[in-house]
Amino acid sequence: MQHSRSASAPPDAMAPLPDMNLLPALDALLRAGSVAGAAAELSVSPSAMSRTLGRLRRVVGDPLLVPSGRGLTLTPRAHEMRPGVQAALAAAVAALHPPLDVELATLEREFRIRTNDGVAMSLGAPLLALAAREAPGVRLRLLPEGDEDPADLRTHIDLDVGELPERLPHDVRSAVLHVHRYVAVARADAPFARGPLTAASFAALPHITVTRRGRTHSVVDDRLAELGLGRDVLATAPTYGAACFFALRTDALALVPVEVATEAARVMPLAVLEIPLDLPRVTSAQAWHVRLDADPAHRWLRRSFTRLAAEFGPASESDGS
CATH class of the missing domain: 1.10.10.10 (Winged helix-like DNA-binding domain superfamily/Winged helix DNA-binding domain)
Structure with a gap:
């Protein structure tokens, strides 16, 4: 009796493939x-x-x-x-065929997102709320920035969000989220928090800056020097959240992105003040490996970040898809 090979059996690795046409x-x-x-x-x-x-x-x-x-x-x-x-x-x-749209209601997926605490403070909670509404089976793992390598996106990081390097690996895609500016926050009951700051009053107050490496000099010092002014950096903080807390207990200004200041002032007694200097804007973006470019679930994640970031700044040229 002749037995045919099961349709599910793997083909002989050494045999040539038949004409699939x-x-x-x-x-x-x-x-x-x-x-x-x-x-x-x-x-x-x-x-x-x-x-x-x-x-x-x-x-x-x-x-x-x-x-x-x-x-x-x-x-x-x-x-x-x-x-x-x-x-x-x-x-x-x-x-x-191209991948079908994902069924968000039944999607079960874990995303590992590397970002800074500014993005986590401003977009983390809205992203959690959005996922709970649209994709309740999604789990988000937000990981802190460090001495990371963009090549990590090839293996264990699904998305990088924040201020990205100018040059990315050839197999990494990116899309601008928004362009943000910096402002100063101070305790709401501080005398200088009631009115606009001048360059002189801004320079006269102690400052709290955010840096992971303890550097005190930045473009702020360059702009003040152009006006013949200098400043005193009272402290450096490792995160924007810590800087906001420092400002609550001192007569110092904490310099943070406007979206961080807006979120912090919503729950803390902080005043948000414009910095009276012409400072460069900072671009926030997201990056991912090409292996996830067409993945429907990952496209939803990128589009979610784009939608939420648009509330803080100009919409990006790409929708993250």
Whole structure:
């Protein structure tokens, strides 16, 4: 008794692949049960389909369709093959189609997002709320910035969000989220918090700056020097959140991004003051590896960041897709 190989069995790794263009014709022949019917379905001539049937017979090792009265009938082997051929063709078609939109309501996925505490403070809670509404099965793992390598996106980081390096690896994609500016926050009951700051009054107050490496000099000092002014950096803080807390207990200004200041002032007794200097704007962006570029769930994550960031600044040129 001859046993056919199961349709689910892996092909011999050493055997050459058959002509996969024969698969649609085989499926049409097995379903139509005739050369003419299969030819009409695939919009080819009956003679061309007859030649294809000859090739299939040689490849499969079975006549597949044999004369029966005035027509043709399927051989037992052909009957046996029909479900597997249909499933194989459906799988091939699905594999070659663009990914379908993700079902957010049933999506279960964990995303590892590397970012700074400013993004976590301003966009973290809105992102959690958005995920709870749209994709309750999603879990977010926000990881702190450090001495990271953008190449980490190839392995264990799904998304980098924040101020990105100017040059990224060739296999990393990026999209601008928004351009933000810096402001100063101070305790709301401080005397200098009631009115606008001048360059002189701004320079006269002690400052709290945010740096992971303890550096006190920045573009702020360059702009003040152009006006013949200098400042006293009372303290450096490792995070924007810590800087806001420092400002609550001192007569100092903490210099933070405007979106951080807005969120902090919503829950803390802080005043938000404009910095009276012409400071450069800072671009915030997101980056991801090309392996996730077309992934529907990851596209939802990127678009979510784009939607939320638009509330703090100009919309980016790309939608993160």
